[in-house]
Amino acid sequence: MLEDFPEKLKSFILSPTEAFRNIKNGDVGDALVYYVVLLVIYSVLSGIVNYFRIDPIMKVLYSSVPAGTVAIFDIMNIIYGIVGGIVGFFIIGLVLHLFVLIVGGKMGLEQTFKSVAYASTPGFLLGWIPVIGILFAFYGIIVQIIGIRELQEVSTGRATVAVMIPLIILFGLIILAVLFFVFAVVAATGIAA
Structure with missing residues (x-):
């Protein structure tokens, strides 16, 4: 199951089209194990980066945390990251599959789950790197489009719509939530007056 893990990592980064073609008939259970192993690696590496405050954004966020609780906070972040990542896998897979169905994908939910699992490779493998990690998350979106195209047998355009919508x-919901929060704070504190 994990004997070809390093080779899969390399192939989903360097040649995702071929990699998805190779796992098309693979088991969704293998994909989930791959995803969880990658998620644990990502969570631990992110935890290490956060612990040493290498990431400038995390430095600001951690500046208000009492010194005695920082290590506990870091460990809890790792655990929450793993649990949230597993729950997120299923939620993302189901939502994505709804849009796959809308664009005409007919190869089944398992193929969408496999696409989600393997497309996480760039973001999980290299996304923990401060500042530039976001580029790998964006590359993961491209890999996701390729995965949907290959595993659901739809055009690149349809796969792009299924992933991007x-x-x-x-x-949009995040922006609305932030705006709502800002307006609520302004209204509650009377800052605008």
């Missing part, structure tokens, strides 16, 4: 909706 939920992301656009998510970012």
